[in-house]
Amino acid sequence: MKKTASAVWQGGLKDGKGTISTGSGALKDNPYGFNTRFEDTPGTNPEELIGAAHAGCFSMAFSMILGLENFTAERIETQAVVTLDKVGEGFEITTIDLTLSAKIPGIDEAKFQELANKAKEGCPVSKVLNAKISLNATLQG
DSSP states (O other): OOOOEEEEEESOTTTOEEEEEETTSSSOSEEEEHHHHHSSOSSOOHHHHHHHHHHHHHHHHHHHHHHHTTOOOSEEEEEEEEEEEEETTEEEEEEEEEEEEEEOTTOOHHHHHHHHHHHHHHOHHHHHOOSEEEEEEEEEO
16 A cells, blocks of 8 residues: 655745645645744644644554454544754754543553553554654543
8 A cells, every 4th residue: 555645845945835735635735835834834844744644643543452452432532743853953853742532431541551552652653753752641531
């Protein structure tokens, strides 16, 4: 299985502009630039897209792991905060903080934490990233 995405960039780093698209068409020529990445201008950026991909992948992985243990979540909500830090002369994603809130009938706190951490380690997006990934998981009553 292969998925595609593309980016087009025109101009210099600070004055240039680009677009990001996905092969599925979910994103089509979405604009991005220095100002949307390093300043507070509205728009998307690669780190935000990585965060969305990580949150989505983790949520699905957690659902799968729950199912293997005969649990079904009523709701899984995951937020990913991606930190881009200046390192040396460049930048790198240093941390991704996942925050999970889930409502899962019949599960106890210990099992919930165990399975959430298993999903964090097993999620394909977690495996591809070189950042330190933390998880703060809350089981709703």
